[in-house]
Amino acid sequence: MARRTAPLTATEIKAAKPREKPYKLFDGGGLYLLVSGSGGKLWYQKYRFNGKEKKIALGAYPAVSLRSARVKREEIKKMIANGVDPSEERKAKKARSRQDEAKRENTFYNISQKWLEDYRRHVSENYHTRLGRALKNYIYPTIKEQPIDEVTRLDVIAILEELKNRELYETARRTAMLLNKVFKYAVTHEYTPHNIITDIEIKEILGKKVKRHYPTITKEKDIRGLLAAIDGYTGDYFTRMALKVLPYVFVRSYNIRHMEWSEIDFEAKEWIIPAHKMKTKTSFVLPLPHQVVTLLEEVRENSLSNRYVFPSFRSDGKPLSDNTLISALRRMGYSKDEFVPHSFRAMFSTIAYEYANKRDGHGYTGEVIEACLAHKEPNAIKDSYNRASYKEPMRGLMQWYADYLDGVRYEK
Template identity: 65%
Template structure:
């Protein structure tokens, strides 16, 4: 006949003292209290699962009272009756808790910053700063510290609706695209199981956004006025020279401001813009018309010992600031709705296309025009071929355009 275990009492447990070796006080149904030789008292439950004897810890006494230990025992016995191993269940729960803790650390801010770090090799530093600025202005206030896996579609929709309500439709579209890239990265790196941005129809939330074109001048009288205004500009010398060169080469503002002397080849009359400064992330060799070479030779006497052709007037080791050219155009009387630095590109494109295959114009095709604008051809093989085959055409066309601009100013002087 099996020996019946007499249940423990609180008095018995309190009176139990440490001995030379660990020993056990049994309560019945597998529950016992282990009295360690160091004096500690630990609750344990011995049970069988799949014909294997196992022991699971229930906690220490007096943190876990006798009553609480018996309640835990009953819970585990019930789990065993339902074919659930308490030890495996606890192990699984610990693993789930560990995963949840990791997920809490994987906030949107952390993952977005990680993505920015990986993306910096694909875009210019200026563009990367622009993306980070967008996150700070329009996104972080909503979901910065939220675990990325827990972010819901409605939270993203709130961000987009906020921009729409502020009539920042183009910004909303860009933020949507930015968030999509970040969530794609999160899925790729297994920070999130699904890209929730892909489930949001931006047209439904934002509405269709009409593409905004940069303002520019296409009438000869307006272009004449602009060129003469630049010649008469009375502000900083470096700024004036940058404005005088920009109409002839019509590059992006970032490129003209970050132009370095080491990139200029006076013998070949070329400017090699490194890939890391190009929006296309491809090195670009721009032929320079004679007018620009003359201007650069003049400027070299002023900043030839510096790194940048157009250094900041505050710090010679830094390029001209982003706002310098814009401010100069405003001082000349041109509003942002009339003309911006990027407008020189649109101006060239319009004039070049209007004068293509024209008796008094030029003979060059759209491919040459687009090549001068450094627009990337989607077909990589064709793109490489274009850069090689259109080199001479690019040189002739940019010289034609420079002459065209000069003739406008000459005609204007005759009229006066």
């Protein structure tokens, strides 16, 4: 006949003192208190499952009282009676807890921000900023706090259709491409098992892509009117000067707004734009015609900033804002369907190609024209050669175009 263990009392447990070696105080039914050599007291429950003897920790005394330990003992007995191993169930519960914690951490926002930071080294600073803005404006309002592996195709379709309903077709396509990049990153780093964007037929949702061209003007009388409007602009001085320089250099809006004095070599008459500011992620040397050098020298005499050539009128420590040049063009009477800052590039390209083979033209090739636009040559070897060999032809073409604009302005 098995010996019956007398149940423990709270007084007995409280009075238990440490000994040279750890010892056990039994309560019956497999429950015991282990008293360590340092005086710590920890509850354990012994049990048998599938013929094997096991034990499971129930917590430390006095945080787990005698009464609480006995309640846990009964719960364990019920689990065993139902064919559940308490130790394995605890492990499974911890695993589920870790998965739940991972889901809370691996939200679409957190993973997309990791991707965005990683992607920074692949693109220009301006484009990186635009990607962050697109996430914030078009994607986060819908799925920001969702675990990325719980974002569904219907969630993505809802984002794209909302943009489509606002007739932002190109924005919707770019948003789909952005989502695809984020999900590729998430799959690569095992935050989610599948890229759901690959299962969505974007064309079916948004319709056939219509190629968009930036508006521009190429007729001489219209160019003359534009240059006159810039000369007569009565707004902020640095905005006006940026608009005066832009027709001659026709760079992207970001580049003209973020032009820095350290990038200008007045002696060599060159503008060296660093790689992180370029869409191609390679530095770009643009020869400057004498008209631009003269304008920059004037700006330098009136400069309020040691860094930016065209500082913001709100703070000389910041460049012109994103909408400054656009707003100036609107004040001058040009709608978004008529002319935007990017239109200066299209104007140069159209005129340069038109005069490439004319008798009174410039005689420079298409490669030189594209080099002036900082368009990247797809052939890496040829691109390296072009960067080295087109510098002087670029200088010649840049000066020809500046003289052409002055000729139009003064009707020569």
